[in-house]
Amino acid sequence: MPVSTYIDAIARGMWEEMERDPSVFLLGEDIGAYGGAFKATKGFQEHFGADRVIDTPLSEAAIIGAATGAALAGMRPVAEMQFADFVTCGFNQLVTNTAKIHYRWHIPVPMVVRLPTGGYIHGGPYHSASTEAWFFHVPGLKIVAPSTPADAKGLMKAAVRDDNPVLFFEFKYLYRRIRGEVPDGDHLVPIGRGVIRREGDDVTVITYGSTTHFAMEAADIVAQEDGIGTRIVDLRSLAPLDTEMILEAVRATGKVLIVHEAALTGGVGGEVAALIAEHAFTDLDAPIRRVCALDTPVPFAPALEEVVLPDTGRIVQAIRGLYRF
Amino acid sequence: MARTEVIMPQMGESIAEGTIVKWYKKVGDRIRKDETILEISTDKVDSEIPSPAAGILVEILIKEQQTVPVRTVLAYIDAEGMGDGSHGPVVESPRPAAVPEPPPVQRDAAPREALPHRGRFYSPLVLNIARTEGVGMEDLERIPGTGEGGRVSKNDILRYVAARGSKPAAPHAGGAADARPPLPGNEILPMSNVMQKMAEHMVQSVRTSPHVSAVHEVDMSAVLRHRMEHTKAFEAANGFKLTFTPYIVDAVVKAIKKYPLINSSLDGDKIIRKSSINIGLAVAAENGLLVPVVRHAEAMNFLGLARAVNDLVVRTRNRKLVPDDVQGGTFTISNYGIFGTMIGTPIINQPQIAILGTGAVVKRPVVIADAIAIRSMAYFTLSFDHRIVDGALGGMFLAEIVRVLEELDPDMKA
Structure with a gap:
């Protein structure tokens, strides 16, 4: 089995899902030409084009709102928060709209929000927050938090295919610090299983x-x-x-x-x-x-x-x- | 020093002794008047005992699980120093000034103290294991603990159970003991107090009374119809459901009025005929069989009976019976029909001389005026003491119960 870093496993999961399903696309700040703040999407825009790897304005509300709208229209967006800390600016979209739409109108909202989370990286108070508990309290959102490269890929693929909004917490500390075997191909980790x-x-x-x-x-x-x-x-x-x-x-x-x-x-x-x-x-x-x-x-x-x-x-x-x- | 005695109360006219189930307070505890300090179990029911005085529990004389006669002093409460309510002479165990660094963990640490350990903390898991493995409180207190402060850990009690092996806690008296060690995997369960008393009573009753059981068929259609017609209005007016039980109690009371000898007990060569009709109802409660009693049923109309029955059933379920609720019965009804049982042979509740068992009501084809009809039928069994009641009296009494139920007045006020 190939060995990979945690961040490469996340990228691998997104890449495979984009190849498998044309309705999957990415949006976020500097994820295109720049390849993302952490380089998770490096090379994606060159391969999939600017229509499927979209650079957005500096507005988390816009990113999550646009992703939610696209999901309602039948797409499967994967939205990146540059840091999990900044999700506060998109909080209203996520909690008031994204989480409640299926409850209220029975329309699925298949989208993933990636949240690079946590500390141990000397990032200071605005780039190190762990924000999962805020959303843990909100019915209507799924939350995953992988600890290994294999789970990172498997949960990313499961999250993209899930018909519910899934918050994907990825641990910045683990990005390049840990390596592990990652199964090739359709490796899915079921959401809800420890x-x-x-x-x-x-x-x-x-x-x-x-x-x-x-x-x-x-x-x-x-x-x-x-x-x-x-x-x-x-x-x-x-x-x-x-x-x-x-x-x-x-x-x-x-x-x-x-x-x-x-x-x-x-x-x-x-x-x-x-x-x-x-x-x-x-x-x-x-x-x-x-x-x-x-x-x-x-x-x-x-x-x-x-x-x-x-x-x-x-x-x-x-x-x-x-x-x- | 103003010392108040806590005594084993006389919980009912016929109760001679009681067992301490649990002390809720320990020596040194400050107690308010009427606060529950212990739970006792008599041969009728379990009761919580309120403190007779405010003060400090200074001495406990009788331990848990001990049985003593009524009026025995169980403990002393010292009322001194309670005037201001806050500065009593409570001796608090001194706190260590500084907690020393805990010793390094040792896998096979030796037991730290000898026995026994009173008032020690036991985790929910340890108590759970103690219960399923039949380890009594006294045995638990003797297990040396290797946890913090001598606490008994999961491994400590599991080690104790393994070492005890096939030697379980001393079984309670009663019944011929099975001397063989239990097979591995077999569970040893302690009998509750109520269960032990039930065992005693049943054996004693069968030994005392030559039981004869007579079975009679009863057509419950009239009762069913009456209940169906009145059930809604009844519940709206009274706040509880109309059940079959008051109909049966009513029929029994009417039959006893016609054949009052049934309402008797035997004392040597004398028959004591009881003036009031007190109907006991066998109820399967959480911790064993209980028989709460509807007193002076002879003076009640149907609604009065229904209310009395409902009150007893509710209080039995909520464990709110007091010992007097389960005493003084003169006749007992056991409704095993709720389990689907068709015919039973109940055992007489001594010192009564007869008991009625009511089977399940089911629709059956029956012959009426040479035609086959579908009716709601049940079998009623009367078990009676043949020392007093002969087959003729037993049969007539039972037939009278059946007649009252079958000929129920459709206009009877519910």
């Missing part, structure tokens, strides 16, 4: 995206140094959530740590914790714990960013604490 990244009987870690990799590192450390077995659930999809996998993984150990890069308060982890408390209370052998970002904007200073965002060390400590409990 995956067990590691088996273990002592503590369950539930996570997604960038922090999946920190959790894997932490699991290696506590296995070697303490003999603790860590089970890791990578959610991959946030909406819908893989409730069944979450509850099964809780039952396997009775001890749960939830990890995400987004801020603690009001995060996706709170909902996961509530699900567990509601449906698996008698399977819990310890309080549910969370390792998330502190409730502050992401600082620019690298030393401060390290403190604010979750890292392997904090996860190691939390796993040990749960194990001892």
